[in-house]
Amino acid sequence: MHREIKQAAIHFIIAMVLLCSLGALLYQTTILPNLLEARTLVLIHQLEKAIDAYQADYGSLPRSKVSLLSALEGRNAESKDYLADIRYGKVSDGKILDPFGLPLHYLAGDSQPHFFSSGADMSWGTEDDLSLDDLAKISKNYQLKPREKRMKFSND
Numbered sequence: 001m002h003r004e005i006k007q008a009a010i011h012f013i014i015a016m017v018l019l020c021s022l023g024a025l026l027y028q029t030t031i032l033p034n035l036l037e038a039r040t041l042v043l044i045h046q047l048e049k050a051i052d053a054y055q056a057d058y059g060s061l062p063r064s065k066v067s068l069l070s071a072l073e074g075r076n077a078e079s080k081d082y083l084a085d086i087r088y089g090k091v092s093d094g095k096i097l098d099p100f101g102l103p104l105h106y107l108a109g110d111s112q113p114h115f116f117s118s119g120a121d122m123s124w125g126t127e128d129d130l131s132l133d134d135l136a137k138i139s140k141n142y143q144l145k146p147r148e149k150r151m152k153f154s155n156d
Contacts, residue, residue: 033120039088039099040117040130047089047096047104047115048132050082061113065106066094068113 050072055061058076062068073091074081083091088099095103098117105116105124119128 036099037120037128037130040119041132042087043089043096043098044104044115044117044130044132046086047083048112050086051113054082055112061108063108065108068106068108069094069096 051061051068054072054076057078057080058071062071069091072082074083089104090097096115098104100117100120100122102118102122105118107114107116114131117130118124119126119130121128
């Protein structure tokens, strides 16, 4: 009888280890990249809002990424930190790192600069690169139902 209990316990432990491994694999391959992608889009949105606020206060923007980052961090006439409310990103060595740990790409356009992330594959020029355009595409597919307080797919 003790031998049967030991065998059952060993089988249970093996099953739990396999289940935990499968859960870790699922988390690593699907959940984590989606979470980091969502956080990256939030970061890019917050950065572009910070840029809008700076531009509203000063009328123009510094053209270089380093000058812009310095100005947004509080090295401006009012010592105002426009990045105080930024979540999911960090500033390191004059660069803004996305949740994947890589520097965001900065493109100074004619009127509004934009930030881009290389995404989960950490390579530029691939289909998983992220920008605010991706957030706009996602937003079009979902609508918030005020009474229900939940997201619904707009094609339903």
